């Protein structure tokens with residue numbers, strides 16, 4: 001549920017069967033988030049928000065509501081770009097280096113560029129559309145190599161290195177970017 005607040009912008013209201021009190025926090029998107037007991041009405045949530053304005057202003061590092069909107073928009077554009085590119089690039093790279101995976105999934109986690117699961121699904125972060133192409137390809141290759149080695153063992157790195165001789169540099173460079181959108 002969302003409350004549109006004139007001061008804080010979109011406020012996320014999460015109903016939690018476990019919470020007994022109303023708690024305020026910041027969501028990953030930078031919005032104000034309230035977790036409330038299951039049967040809290042919108043009216044009550046709004047009233048609680050009003051009576052805590054001063055505390056929220058002082059205690060919580062909120063982003064400007066117009067920045068939230070810009071961010072949502074950027075995320076949408078990035079997702080569109082990613083959909084049109086990443087699954088095809090993954091397919092191409094897999095063919096080129098002789099890998100077969102099952103599915104490609106696009107994510108927007110804040111912490112990881114990609115992952116490879118034991119059921120051979122490769123997840124790629126849409127934030128990859130913001131990094132230089134060699135680094136993007138490196139991440140794809142890294143995840144493909146995990147199809148054969150589900151760890152970061154010597155054998156894993158040897159396999160990555162056999163396809164990308166600059167892998168050490170790429171691994172270092174990608175750390176200078178943040179996957180969060």
Ligand SMILES: [Zn+2]
Pocket residue numbers: 142146151152
């Ligand atoms: Zn890895």
